[in-house]
Amino acid sequence: MIIAIDGPAASGKGTIARQIAAAYGLHHLDTGLLYRAVAKALLDAGHSPDDPARAAEAATMLDPERFDENALKSQSVTDAASVVAAIPEVRQALINYQREFATKPPGAVLDGRDIGTVIAPGADVKIFVVASPEVRASRRTLEMRSRGEMVDEKEVLADLLRRDARDSRRTAAPLKAAPDAHLLDTTHLGIDAAFRAAVDIIEAVRAGRKRR
Ligand code: CDP
Numbered sequence: 001m002i003i004a005i006d007g008p009a010a011s012g013k014g015t016i017a018r019q020i021a022a023a024y025g026l027h028h029l030d031t032g033l034l035y036r037a038v039a040k041a042l043l044d045a046g047h048s049p050d051d052p053a054r055a056a057e058a059a060t061m062l063d064p065e066r067f068d069e070n071a072l073k074s075q076s077v078t079d080a081a082s083v084v085a086a087i088p089e090v091r092q093a094l095i096n097y098q099r100e101f102a103t104k105p106p107g108a109v110l111d112g113r114d115i116g117t118v119i120a121p122g123a124d125v126k127i128f129v130v131a132s133p134e135v136r137a138s139r140r141t142l143e144m145r146s147r148g149e150m151v152d153e154k155e156v157l158a159d160l161l162r163r164d165a166r167d168s169r170r171t172a173a174p175l176k177a178a179p180d181a182h183l184l185d186t187t188h189l190g191i192d193a194a195f196r197a198a199v200d201i202i203e204a205v206r207a208g209r210k211r212r
Contacts, residue, residue: 001024001106001107001124001125002103002110002124003024003110003123003124003125003127004115004119004120004123004126004178004181005020005110005111005112005115005129006113006116006117006126006127006128006175006178006181007111007113007128007130007175008163008164008167008175009140009164010131010137010139010140010143011129011131011136012139012186012194013111013112013127015191015194015195016111016195016198017030017110018030018109019198020109020198020199020202021108021109023195023199024202027104027107027108028110028111029098029102029108029109029111030111030112031094031112031113031115031119032081032112033067034062034097034098035090036077036078036081037064037067037072038055038059038062038084038090039077039081039083040071040072040077041062042058043076043077049081049083049084050083050087052087052090053089055084055087056087056089056090056092056093059084059090059094060093062094062097064097070147074149075149075151075159078159078163079162085113085170086167086170091118095119098110098120102119102120107124113174113175114173114174114175116128116178116180116181117176117178121178124205124206125201125202126180126182127181127184127201128181128182128184129184129185129194130184130185130186130187131185131186132187133157134157135186135187136157136160137156137160138153140160141153182205184197184198184201
């Protein structure tokens with residue numbers, strides 16, 4: 001079973017994806033980490049994140065087994081990630097890894113922006129997770145503060161909106177719901193309720209398949 005979970009920044013897709021993978025015994029890939037790792041490689045080498053040749057080269061050299069998740073979550077990497085993610089050569093260089101991951105037995109949950117549309121258009125279940133910008137900013141602020149970062153919620157909101165705009169307007173695999181994706185609005189849902197809503201969607205899709 002392949003489950004595609006897409007959505008804008010801090011919508012809750014990562015938490016849902018992790019919990020769904022654990023509940024169903026599937027592999028989980030947070031595909032945002034791939035773009036973040038490309039961005040970090042460029043920043044560490046002193047290059048600009050909008051350099052297509054260097055970004056594509058960094059993408060082909062990635063070793064996802066060695067990711068340091070904490071270092072990939074910093075604000076500078078986050079911002080640069082959405083810049084490298086708009087470069088078609090970068091996306092192309094990362095497609096095979098993601099598709100192979102998705103087909104590893106017994107199946108996988110992938111979360112990102114283009115899983116249901118580009119990486120796994122044939123996924124068994126597609127969920128598009130949304131939440132209001134204010135709620136997303138408040139969740140991301142708490143998350144960053146729990147990592148010891150001093151952040152201002154208004155700035156976090158501005159960053160989310162800037163990234164959403166960049167991710168939605170780009171021509172290469174823009175952030176958008178696949179036509180057959182199920183919308184899950186987590187604005188008024190806590191972590192448990194969001195997880196249960198996702199399970200309900202998955203079970204409804206599976207039940208529908210069996211009936212056919
Ligand atoms: O956790 P958050 O939703 O804030 O970010 P993320 O999922 O780690 O993604 C970071 C950036 O990578 C996004 O702003 C996108 O530009 C890019 N990304 C993408 O283009 N395609 C994906 N499948 C995943 C992430």
